[in-house]
Amino acid sequence: MSAPMPTRGRFITFEGIDGAGKSTHIGFVTGLLQDAGKNVVSTREPGGTPLGEKLRTLLLHEKMDVGTEALLAFASRREHLAQVIGPALGRGDWVLSDRFTDASFAYQGGGRGLPLPKLEALEQWVHPGLQPDLTLLFDVPLEVARERLDATRTLDKFESEEAAFFERCRNEYLRRAQESGGRIVVVDSTRSIEEVRAQLKAALEKFL
Ligand SMILES: Nc1ncnc2c1ncn2[C@@H]1O[C@H](COP(=O)(O)OP(=O)(O)O)[C@@H](O)[C@H]1O
Numbered sequence: 001m002s003a004p005m006p007t008r009g010r011f012i013t014f015e016g017i018d019g020a021g022k023s024t025h026i027g028f029v030t031g032l033l034q035d036a037g038k039n040v041v042s043t044r045e046p047g048g049t050p051l052g053e054k055l056r057t058l059l060l061h062e063k064m065d066v067g068t069e070a071l072l073a074f075a076s077r078r079e080h081l082a083q084v085i086g087p088a089l090g091r092g093d094w095v096l097s098d099r100f101t102d103a104s105f106a107y108q109g110g111g112r113g114l115p116l117p118k119l120e121a122l123e124q125w126v127h128p129g130l131q132p133d134l135t136l137l138f139d140v141p142l143e144v145a146r147e148r149l150d151a152t153r154t155l156d157k158f159e160s161e162e163a164a165f166f167e168r169c170r171n172e173y174l175r176r177a178q179e180s181g182g183r184i185v186v187v188d189s190t191r192s193i194e195e196v197r198a199q200l201k202a203a204l205e206k207f208l
């Protein structure tokens with residue numbers, strides 16, 4: 001008799017404008033899930049595979065047409081799904097990804113103005129039938145994100161964009177959250193780290 005098929009794992013993504021605080025909290029969520037006995041695979045986009053990391057370097061540092069940006073982000077995603085996300089979910093693991101397709105809608109769609117139907121077509125092609133089970137959207141006003149960024153790092157191509165760009169990205173994230181039927185949970189990331197952790201715990205409760 002063959003072994004029973006493992007149940008498909010869960011797919012959780014982290015989103016928000018640069019400097020909102022998502023990277024700070026991925027370790028915390030990993031710990032919560034591991035304490036609950038889950039096998040966690042932590043990864044990121046663009047990137048997550050050797051080829052994807054090369055595409056990430058191009059995306060974050062080269063000037064290019066917005067269509068090229070979208071295609072590279074989805075090329076990296078296709079490889080990530082084939083090599084990492086798909087196999088991990090198939091094994092029953094829990095996949096945590098620092099960004100996924102919502103970022104393409106927010107940055108290339110909202111931020112740069114690429115028509116959303118083009119992104120929907122890429123989404124349909126690259127991952128038909130797969131959506132994250134939960135997306136944690138770290139939300140802060142632009143000024144807070146900018147202050148946090150300036151305090152910590154050398155800025156890449158996206159992080160060097162003007163305030164209006166991030167305003168459009170943030171608005172597109174929030175619009176998608178409203179239309180997501182509960183998939184995207186908005187986390188008020190202006191609060192203290194302790195308070196943000198409490199919001200994350202509440203969002204994850206039904207999965208544990
Ligand atoms: N709730 C918070 N309160 C105060 N500072 C925070 C909070 N969350 C994150 N930070 C700080 O803000 C900076 C940016 O956070 P980070 O997680 O790297 O952002 P992101 O990954 O969203 O770009 C870091 O220095 C981090 O310590």
Ligand SMILES: Cc1cn([C@H]2C[C@H](O)[C@@H](COP(=O)(O)OP(=O)(O)O)O2)c(=O)[nH]c1=O
Pocket residue numbers: 018023044045046060073074098099100101103104105107108158159
């Ligand atoms: C996944 C994805 C990211 N991006 C952008 C958003 C971010 O500015 C950048 C990735 O940065 P991010 O993941 O926030 O990395 P770090 O915290 O190390 O700066 O790529 C897109 O424009 N489109 C996409 O589809």
